[in-house]
Amino acid sequence: MTSLESLARRGRLFVIAAPSGAGKTSLVRALVERHPSLRFSISYTTRAKRPNEIHGQDYFFVSKDEFEAMVAQGEFLEHARVFDNCYGTARGQVEASLAAGQDLILEIDWQGARQVRRALPECRSIFILPPSRDELERRLRGRGTDAEEVIQRRLKDAATDMTHWSEFDYVVVNDDFERALGDLHAIVHGRGNASLRGRAGLAELAASLTTAR
Numbered sequence: 765m766t767s768l769e770s771l772a773r774r775g776r777l778f779v780i781a782a783p784s785g786a787g788k789t790s791l792v793r794a795l796v797e798r799h800p801s802l803r804f805s806i807s808y809t810t811r812a813k814r815p816n817e818i819h820g821q822d823y824f825f826v827s828k829d830e831f832e833a834m835v836a837q838g839e840f841l842e843h844a845r846v847f848d849n850c851y852g853t854a855r856g857q858v859e860a861s862l863a864a865g866q867d868l869i870l871e872i873d874w875q876g877a878r879q880v881r882r883a884l885p886e887c888r889s890i891f892i893l894p895p896s897r898d899e900l901e902r903r904l905r906g907r908g909t910d911a912e913e914v915i916q917r918r919l920k921d922a923a924t925d926m927t928h929w930s931e932f933d934y935v936v937v938n939d940d941f942e943r944a945l946g947d948l949h950a951i952v953h954g955r956g957n958a959s960l961r962g963r964a965g966l967a968e969l970a971a972s973l974t975t976a977r
Contacts, residue, residue, distance in 0.1 A: 775862040777884060778802075778952065779870045781877045782892035783922030785904040787938045791892065792871050794941075795948045802952070805858055805870045808834065811849035824854075842872060842879035851876070855883075867952075874928040881931075890951060890959075891932035895939035897923075897973055927974050934959040935966055 782788035796802050808824045810831050819825050826834075831850050835843060843852030853870060861868055870880065870887075877889055894900040900922060904915050929935055934956050938944040947959045 773865055775864065775866040775868060777858065777862060777868050777870060777887040779872065779877045779880050779887050779889045780892065781872055781874050781932070783894070783900065783925040784918045785900045785922060786892045786894045787903065787941065788871065788892050791938065791941070791944055791948060792869060794945050795952070796869065798949060799952060802867050802869055803861065805853055805861070805868045807872070808852045808854065809849060841883055842876035844873055844875040846873055874925055874931065878931065888934070888951065889932040890934045890936060890948070891929045892936050892938055892944070893926065893929060893969065893973060895937055923974055926970065929970050930961055932961060935961045937969065
């Protein structure tokens with residue numbers, strides 16, 4: 765896309781959410797690699813920076829006091845507490861990018877997505893589901909980094925998160941990585957009808973993922 769083309773239109777905002785273990789981060793990274801015109805919206809967080817992370821590239825790392833001051837000043841488009849840490853998206857940063865014609869991906873949870881839809885109803889919202897609860901648990905355990913109590917908490921929270929799938933415009937089932945990536949590719953290019961939330965069989969899958977066993 766040329767700079768003149770970017771200035772001629774407002775950018776599009778794609779809001780993507782998923783339960784922990786659904787494969788959202790890997791899919792979104794692959795999508796951005798395939799579409800250089802897409803950019804991540806960088807979030808603010810109060811959690812500690814990991815050794816391989818870069819301030820201003822992975823997140824904007826701030827103190828709890830700094831985060832709360834931004835909330836009080838109305839600087840966030842959305843913000844939420846997730847696993848004892850706070851995350852938020854700067855309103856000014858998103859608005860400036862969209863006004864300049866930049867397409868953005870916002871990778872957040874369902875709570876944040878709900879706030880963004882209220883503020884920017886023109887956004888496209890996408891929820892990513894795992895193919896089964898057993899597969900979700902296998903993926904969480906496969907990380908090999910979490911204690912059993914953390915895994916159980918993530919599974920419980922994932923079940924709650926997945927009850928909100930029907931709030932999104934599109935739902936992608938990550939049963940096969942390349943197929944799920946192709947579904948995201950189609951949505952970005954305006955050909956995502958096959959991934960609309962009202963399609964046949966999706967409600968039954970969602971019920972099997974969210975019904976207590």
